[in-house]
Amino acid sequence: MKRKLLFGERMLLGDGTEPFNAVIPFRLHGIFKEEEIRYALGRLQEKHPWLKALIQYDEQHIPWFQVPEATVSIPIRLVNRENEDDWQEESKQEWHSTFDYQTKPLIRFVWIKGEVVSDMLFVFHHCLCDGGSAMALLYEFLKVLDNPNAEIGLENPILGIEDVVPAHILQSGKKQFKAKTIGRLAALAIKCIPVGRKVIDRQTDYLIHWKFDKKTSEQLISYCKSRGITVNTFLGATVLEAFRKVRGAAAFNKVSCPVDIRRFAPQIKDDHIFAFGLMIVMSLNQKLNFMDNLRLMQTEVERKTAKLNPYITMMVMESAHDALKNFTRLLKRGKSSNDCMFSNLGRIQIPDQYRTFSLETVFSPSVIGPLGNTTTMVTSTFRGQMDFSFMGSEGYLPQAEALAIRDEIIGRIRQQLDYKTAS
CATH class of the missing domain: 3.30.559.30 (Nonribosomal peptide synthetase, condensation domain)
Incomplete structure (x- = not known):
């Protein structure tokens, strides 16, 4: 199973050298075994194919989500819990840790382990999912962690823009013309906007x-x-x-x-x-x-x-993949x-x-x-x-x-x- 990354996903992915990570921290009271956590994470991967996906590039250097035949498990990093604010320091560390997305999935897990209180972090590359998806995964993870036999279903994954935009809109000549026109005008405007020579040092x-x-x-x-x-x-x-x-x-x-x-x-x-x-x-x-x-x-x-209008917005963005480099440059240097x-x-x-x-x-x-x-x-x-x-x-x-x-x-x-x- 594979699909090309959409415009927004490619923008968030970048060239892979700069992390763009989202961290979802939560606190549990209870005693856990590592194999229980690994099993729950494995069940998430069974349900959601893209949690197993790696990033592969084609001949035009366009990135694809690609699910390998042999599943690579979600990595777990174990940390001893010292105080109430450990999750903040671990969150900041995870912001700055890149994903080796050509060999490992775009999700990892941090267990800040205490005797009866544990803080846990889901870490995603932002190109993989948004906050809504993350909350659904947290719900499913806790459900399986509590009951290994719990039913969480199987996702019918989105395989492209055609799974989001209704066919009568996607195939409409007027809608296609409108999307391409807006996309071309936006690409031209972005190209003409002056930007600094250097990326701003965020320190x-x-x-x-x-x-x-x-x-x-x-x-x-x-x-x-x-x-x-x-x-x-x-x-x-x-x-x-x-x-x-x-x-x-x-x-x-x-x-x-x-x-x-x-x-x-x-x-x-x-x-x-x-x-x-x-x-x-x-x-x-x-x-x-x-x-x-x-x-x-x-x-x-x-x-x-x-x-x-999410449908036209997606169509506009998908018509502007050739403007991705200029758009990214504007965001970084503007x-x-x-x-x-x-x-x-x-x-x-x-x-x-x-x-x-x-x-x-x-x-x-x-x-x-x-x-x-x-x-x-x-x-x-x-x-x-x-x-x-x-x-x-x-x-x-x-x-x-x-x-x-x-x-x-x-x-x-x-x-x-x-x-x-x-x-």
Whole structure:
């Protein structure tokens, strides 16, 4: 089984010399044997063919996912657990470790082993899967770890764009012409945009983590419901306000927000291994107060989201493979134009209680890569607690400023919740 990498997957893969890795950390209470973990990982590979895939290049040096006849098991790295924050240091180490993807799969596993508490990390190359896929894999892994006989099914894998874009759209002459025209114009524009001679030195990477307790998380969700806005819009506006307060004129007043393609393309199932994302941008109106901005931003988010078209977007990108080099060059060397990437995974729908262990928490995933500004914030909610991971690099956003932004975000959220309580 094999398939060519799509445009976005090739962009994330790069030439293989620079890692672009996503890390999904979680904490378990229980006692485990290594063979139990290996068995559960093996079951994941049995279900999902692309978890066995290697990267092979054809005569035109185009990369393909290719499943070998003899399965290469998911590598496990064992670490002794010394303290509560070991998972953060191991996450940063995994960011910087490349995948030997021509001989090993694009997924590995880290077990930070304690006596009764273990922190574990799934590590993926970002070209393999997105956050939605990762959460499905975590759910299946825990299910099999708890019960080796558990049924998790078999994935019918995506073998190309034709498995995502409906035939009547993919084969439409008008749609093909539109996609190719947009793709050619975009490729020309990208080629003409001036960029620096050197890749920006991102210097030291860092990870900042924090979590709201259950009461604060519930208050935040209630606050948003009472005002008719989503948690995502509220947090996006708060992030923008915090960047403006800390960075002043250096702030861009833009955050990019991934949108799960599964909302628009039902062909992509929750448990599909897939890494294609859609995107919208949030900005504040500098002349409005926070509450008016929330209402305006919610309207804008709904308008932009409604206009998203995953099918045409994929067709445009697939028509532009010859522009990949210029696009990558622009991302690496062009000037940053947004403050950060902000991703809200929402509620993680995974059980916390099992027969022989319990899932104490799922830390929000972290991801960092070589394609421009690394500043990224990911939030998720598990067991009623909202969790935040804030990644960045000194060369784009000094850690001292990132810590000030974190404090500003926490302070502004508490201020809004206190105001609501008082009123």
